[in-house]
Amino acid sequence: MSARTEVLIFAGSSISHEDAAKILDATYWPPISRGDIGKAASEGYKIIGIIDGIFFSRAAAAHKEIINVIKDGVTVIGGCSMGALRASELDIHGMEGVGTVYEWYRDGVIEDDDEVAVATNPDTFESVSSPMVNIRETLKAANSAGIIDDDECRLIIQLAKKTHYTERSYFGISRTAEKEGIISKEKAERLLQFCKENERDIKREDAILVLKKIKEIISEF
Incomplete structure (x- = not known):
């Protein structure tokens, strides 16, 4: 067989x-x-x-x-x-x-x-949101790369965790972190770019x- x-x-x-x-x-x-x-x-x-x-x-x-x-x-x-x-x-x-x-x-x-x-496309099953396990490790990588510092990393991880799983995205997280004063607009843009190019897809x-x-x-x- x-x-x-x-x-x-x-x-x-x-x-x-x-x-x-x-x-x-x-x-x-x-x-x-x-x-x-x-x-x-x-x-x-x-x-x-x-x-x-x-x-x-x-x-x-x-x-x-x-x-x-x-x-x-x-x-x-x-x-x-x-x-x-x-x-x-x-x-x-x-x-x-x-x-x-x-x-x-x-x-x-x-x-x-x-x-x-994650939220998925019902026809293809493809993910349309980002899983917390990936987000956490990607943010830690951004911290190691000097994009965000230790406190910023901790606060943004907390922010992501509080976000409903269907709405988690690097774009949304970086923008919300900027709006809440965790990071500057410039740093939010750098973080988003880093996450797009260096996601840890655990x-x-x-x-x-x-x-x-x-x-x-x-x-x-």
């Missing part, structure tokens, strides 16, 4: 199906929601990778349904977004976590669902790690 008929990946927001397929030959479904993993297992998929998932617009993938397919012998790998969140909660039940975001959730560095949540990095981990598992068969 080929990898494509045995392996299923839930993705689309953190990495496109087209880009993911260049790394791993598998079947790709949209971000996971309630009931999807049981359906996948019933269709014969033996290795399931969870990268992206539905958070607030529909019922999210439940812990019990993931545990059930693991008990039935399905290998479930998670990382990046919903996959990282569920893996941090279910690694004791046999779900395998991969990547930085998984480790942050597992170790209590981050706790909230909104850290990885979620995409972790999505790739999930795909590579599954590729490694397949190669061992």
Whole structure:
């Protein structure tokens, strides 16, 4: 049986199906929601990778349904977004976590669902807002590069965290930071330019790690 008929990946927001397929030959479904993993297992998929998932617009993938397919012998790998969140909660039940975001959730560095949540295009699943995990690391990089100082970085991260996940963007954050007097107009423009050109896309990095981990598992068969 080929990898494509045995392996299923839930993705689309953190990495496109087209880009993911260049790394791993598998079947790709949209971000996971309630009931999807049981359906996948019933269709014969033996290795399931969870990268992206539905958070607030529909019922999210439940812990019990993931545990059930693991008990039935399905290998479930998670990382990046919903996959990282569920893996941090279910690694004791046999779900395998991969990547930085998984480790942050597992170790209590981050706790909230909104850290990885984004607004998406309903037709393409593409992100139309920026995830907090990316924003935080990009702002830290701007701090290291001397664009903003330590206090400014801390205050802008707080500002971003207070912004609803559907409205988070580097443009909005830099402009709001200027309006609230955290940074000057000139510095806001420099910050926005830096973020556009130097974003730390933690979620995409972790999505790739999930795909590579599954590729490694397949190669061992």
